[in-house]
Amino acid sequence: MDLQRKLEILADAAKYDASCASSGAARKDSRGSRGVGSTGGVGICHSYAPDGRCISLLKILLTNACLYDCHYCINRRSSNVQRARFTPDEVVQLTLDFYKRNYIEGLFLSSGIVQSADHTMEQVIEVARKLREEHHFRGYIHLKTIPEASPALIERAGRFADRISLNIELPTQTGLTRLAPEKNLARTQEAMGHIRGKIEERLADKRKPDAPKPPPFATGQSTQMLVGADESTDADILQRADALYTGYRLRRVYYSGFSPIPEPSKVLPIKPPPLVREHRLYQGRLAAALLRFQVSEIVTPDAPHLDLALDPKLSWALRNRAQFPADINRAPREALLRVPGLGVRNVDRILAARRHCRLRLGDLLRLRVPMKKVLPFIITADHTPARLDLDGDTLRQRFLPPLQQMELSLDGPPPSAADNASVRTGEL
Amino acid sequence: MHTAHIKPTLESWREEARTLLARGVPPDAVLWCQAGDEPSLFQAESFPSPAVDSPAPRVPAAFMDLARTLAAHADERRWGLLYRLLWRITHGGERALLSVPTDADVRLVEQWRKSVSREIHKMHAFVRFRLTGRDEATGREQFVAWFEPEHRIVRLAAPFFERRFAGMDWSILTPEECAHWDGERLHFTPGVPRSAAPSEDALEKLWRTYFKSIFNPARLKVKMMQQEMPKKYWKNLPEAPLIPELIAESGDRVRNMLATEELEVKPAPQNAYLESLRRKDNPEL
Incomplete structure (x- = not known):
């Protein structure tokens, strides 16, 4: 099989992994070396595919042959997809060739499980080792690791990689047992705990005064959760994500909407991807991370799913109208962060500006605050919302998006206008 | 009305701005003209050089950072805008002006700064090198790219490529200015037409x-x-x-x-x- 055909198969096999981040690595560059590569700045998206996803890394599998039978995955052993396998040298050369032409930030290498977890990990690590040691490559390397691989191998992967990840796949063991019978939540979390320990150990070594510089180790780990394949609620997903962020200090939990694949399984019939749901989940997570919401405020036992029509913060505000209006000139930062339509950056601008003058609506307009959204929730020097505005039942109606014409083809992707605004698949 | 003839560089603007400031010329009395521009209809006196000998006005460090980025913006009104900000900071009693994000001038300058930074980021992303050969003496691979930036950002964007691609020789050609790296030295030459760049790889x-x-x-x-x-x-x-x-x-x-x-x-x-x-x-x- 020629290289072109292998690339076709093994990139196609890798595209269901949503991760593409190339940020958050330690600062390093190629000055004074014979190699190429730099990391440590902001991540760069070198291209975009028409699915709106950033192309930042050469994201491929070493092989798509696989012993596992995860029913949502095109590479499961029951699939009839054509199988291919790169040699480590082919991946090394492809990475360097793409990198030198400035197509990519680096490599994201994953693999189907062949022979055993350890054997597979060894192959993946060998690619990274060659890039770093034989070719002095200082670009970004993200390695997918396998929870069942021996801790020593996962550690070795971490020495060559900037980022390592383990996919949690589904928020509950029930879901895994049905859809990914070889995977296990407890084992995955145990491996994440081990990686967290190693990352923190290295950080501590680095901070020791007068100690020699410790050998490099990945600066972060991430994971991916599939959305829409099983019956999990948004509450299940957000709570699992929250537990992963706090328990294992993950850099990122990616949500990957279950999307139609060729070769679907009887166990899991395919359906159009839940793009809006994925978007709302990212917004829900952002609300928790940046705006200091508790997950239990965003999704409640009565409403375990996020409102698809409105963003989670606006939904929360509509359920908690007694907390408003907030006075732009007096309210503390935490209260301003909860005003629908105000993001972190504008809240900080407002705080800076109100030290110099009392703010009026014109000031907010200049900051490009979405006026229609904020007006019912704020007081400024020249504005107080009418009581009716906050109490009226029509307030929710006002924020619903206009009815959209149905797409003619029902089996095509669903309309995604609401989706376009701020979702960055992966990159938040 | 005073006409300030400058080259489109931060240094040239800074020199002129110092002179104007020392003479107490308010911003609405200055017409900024980049070299090469046609003389305006409001042709008026220019200052005799050399510049007045007076201490340089003190401005916040943040202002110089801003000016460095803004100088790369393609809109020629940037010089006037920068001078207006400078005037307000030094003569208008608004030393903290840059920390008032709701001010109309600060807002505009912030948007322009963002536009330049975004273009630098996009240049880092979308430059595509093409292999042209190998240096026989050093054995280093040689790459050339063609790019058409919206602002004058080649010098601001180039250090990134130097850090990233130290181990290969490269040139980035643009219509305004070109950047070159040979393993030792980053240097710049005037712009070239697109035909000077390779067309495939x-x-x-x-x-x-x-x-x-x-x-x-x-x-x-x-x-x-x-x-x-x-x-x-x-x-x-x-x-x-x-x-x-x-x-x-x-x-x-x-x-x-x-x-x-x-x-x-x-x-x-x-x-x-x-x-x-x-x-x-x-x-x-």
Whole structure:
């Protein structure tokens, strides 16, 4: 099989992994070396595919042959997809060739499980080792690791990689047992705990005064959760994500909407991807991370799913109208962060500006605050919302998006206008 | 009305601005003219050089940072805007002006600064090198790229490429200015026409294969793509010509997937590792 055909198969096999981040690595560059590569700045998206996803890394599998039978995955052993396998040298050369032409930030290498977890990990690590040691490559390397691989191998992967990840796949063991019978939540979390320990150990070594510089180790780990394949609620997903962020200090939990694949399984019939749901989940997570919401405020036992029509913060505000209006000139930062339509950056601008003058609506307009959204929730020097505005039942109606014409083809992707605004698949 | 003739560089503006400031000329009495521009209808006196000998006015460090970025902006009104800010900070009693984000001038300057930074970021992203050969003496590979930035950012964007591609020789050619790295020295030469740059690279076929294969037709979001990769960049991206056909085919590809008959589950093969996993999950076995 020629290289072109292998690339076709093994990139196609890798595209269901949503991760593409190339940020958050330690600062390093190629000055004074014979190699190429730099990391440590902001991540760069070198291209975009028409699915709106950033192309930042050469994201491929070493092989798509696989012993596992995860029913949502095109590479499961029951699939009839054509199988291919790169040699480590082919991946090394492809990475360097793409990198030198400035197509990519680096490599994201994953693999189907062949022979055993350890054997597979060894192959993946060998690619990274060659890039770093034989070719002095200082670009970004993200390695997918396998929870069942021996801790020593996962550690070795971490020495060559900037980022390592383990996919949690589904928020509950029930879901895994049905859809990914070889995977296990407890084992995955145990491996994440081990990686967290190693990352923190290295950080501590680095901070020791007068100690020699410790050998490099990945600066972060991430994971991916599939959305829409099983019956999990948004509450299940957000709570699992929250537990992963706090328990294992993950850099990122990616949500990957279950999307139609060729070769679907009887166990899991395919359906159009839940793009809006994925978007709302990212917004829900952002609300928790940046705006200091508790997950239990965003999704409640009565409403375990996020409102698809409105963003989670606006939904929360509509359920908690007694907390408003907030006075732009007096309210503390935490209260301003909860005003629908105000993001972190504008809240900080407002705080800076109100030290110099009392703010009026014109000031907010200049900051490009979405006026229609904020007006019912704020007081400024020249504005107080009418009581009716906050109490009226029509307030929710006002924020619903206009009815959209149905797409003619029902089996095509669903309309995604609401989706376009701020979702960055992966990159938040 | 005073006409300030300057070269389109920060140094030239700074020199002129110092003179004007020392003479107490308010911003609305100055017409800024970049060298090469036609003299304005409001032709008026220019200051005799040399500049007045007076201490340079003190400005916050943040202002000079801002000015350095803004100087690269393509809008020639930037010089007047910068001078107005400078005047307000030094003569208008508004030393903290830059920390008032709701001020109209600060807002505008912030938007322009963002526009320049974004263009630098996009240059880092969308430059595409093409291999032209190998230096016989040093053995280093040589690459050349063609790029058409919207602002005058070549000097601001180049250090990134130096850090990243130290181990190869490269040139980035643009219509305004070109940057070159030979392993020792980063240097700049005047702009060249597009025809000076190579028109292909053998690897582009593989890159296009990758672009095509990594695209998921079931998640078409064209607007999202264009927001981050506006069409103005497409003409210099080897992968961009594929975009229309990928979009056009996506509907049929998804329909085909949905029409595919679902596959039965195959029995697990004999494998010691799978066996060990099963024993871990069910210790009674």
